[in-house]
Structures are given as structure tokens and as C-alpha cells.
Amino acid sequence: MRSLFRKLKGLRARRALPLLLVALAAWAVAARFAAEALVVSEGLESADALVVLAGSSAYVERTARAAELYREGRAPSVVLTNDGQLSGWSNESQSNPTFVERARAELVRGGVPPERIEVLPRRVGSTHEEALLLREYARARSLRSLLVVTSAYHSRRALWTFRRAFEGSGLAVGVSAVGLERERPSPGTWWLSPRGWQSVAGEYVKAVYYRLSY
DSSP: OHHHHHHHHHHHHHHHHHHHHHHHHHHHHHHHHHHHTTOOOBOOSSOSEEEEOOOGGGHHHHHHHHHHHHHTTSOSOEEEEEOOOBOOOBTTTTBOOBHHHHHHHHHHHTTOOGGGEEEEEEEOOSHHHHHHHHHHHHHHTTOOEEEEEEOGGGHHHHHHHHHHHHTTTTOEEEEEEOOTTTOSSOTTTGGGSHHHIIIIIHHHHHHHHHHHHO
């Protein structure tokens, strides 16, 4: 009897394995599609200023993209928003600089002249706050267009938020997302790490919240 049970159990396992592999493959395809669906890029040919959104540890890839756009002549200046978050220890400065300070340094290393970089002093805690602050900034300086630079997975919500905040203002806004080749984790493997769940699955939760709240 025990031998029969073992045989039945082994047979069920062999039958279940192909189904499990098919389900895994289907999930991998769906997960990649979900990640790529978050990415939009609606760039302006030229803008009055580039804007790098605060993103703590995402500052490296965001500033690299902004520096590329500046070197291409897409805008005459770069604006940084500030979330006030401290980064890790810097041996160079012997301090814990803020992420926005590191972002500014990365822009300079990327070829943006220091006098062409402006850090907005007011701290922001969300994309919505950034959009409202930048609407005020653009109006105060009579700017007519902004090109927003942000991470790939954040780009769809960022574009929606800025368009919503700029509605009726006469301000044109575009979004230039960091290329997926620079994004970590990648679209194909995000679901294998906690950071991926935060970046992709969490972004869908935030998108629903923003639609309901703003």
C-alpha cells in the first residue's frame, strides 16, 4: 500500500511539473510586460529647463540622463528638486551629503556647468509636491516648458501628475525616462528582489492612489 501511494505521489508530481513550468513562464512574460507598461517617454524637442526629480539612490541614472540631454542642447539649465534625504558617508567631503548634493556633483561631472544648475530649496515629499513646486517655479520665472527626467518605472505616473498639476497653466511638460538598460532591477527580473516589488508593483499601487487622490 505504501508503495502504491509513493507511485501515485510521484505520478502527480511529474504531471504537475510541466504545469508549474508553464505557469512560471507565463508569469515571467506578464511581469516583464507589467514593468515595461510603466515606461513612457514624451520628450520635448527643446525646453526652458530640465528637471531632475528627487529619488534618493536613483540620482545616478537620473542625472546621467539629464547631463546627456543638456549636452544635446535640449535645455539651457537643469533644476533639481530636494527630498532632504541624507546619503551615505563621503570620503571626499568627509560628511554625509544629501542626495541632492550628490546629484548636483554628478551633473557637474557629466558636463553641466555649475552655474547652470539650480537646486530648489523647498523640500518635497512626493511627486505631487514636486509638480506643484515646479509649477510655481516656472510661473515665477516666466518659463513656458519643462522637460522632466526620472526613472523608467516612475515615468508614467510622473507624466500624469505633472500634466494634471499644469492643467490650465499654459506650461508644456515632457518626460524623458532613464533607459531600461540602466534600470535596476531589469524588467525581466524585478520580481526576484524586494527592490523590484517596490519599484514595479509598488508603482501600480501609487498610480491608483494618485488617480483617486488628485
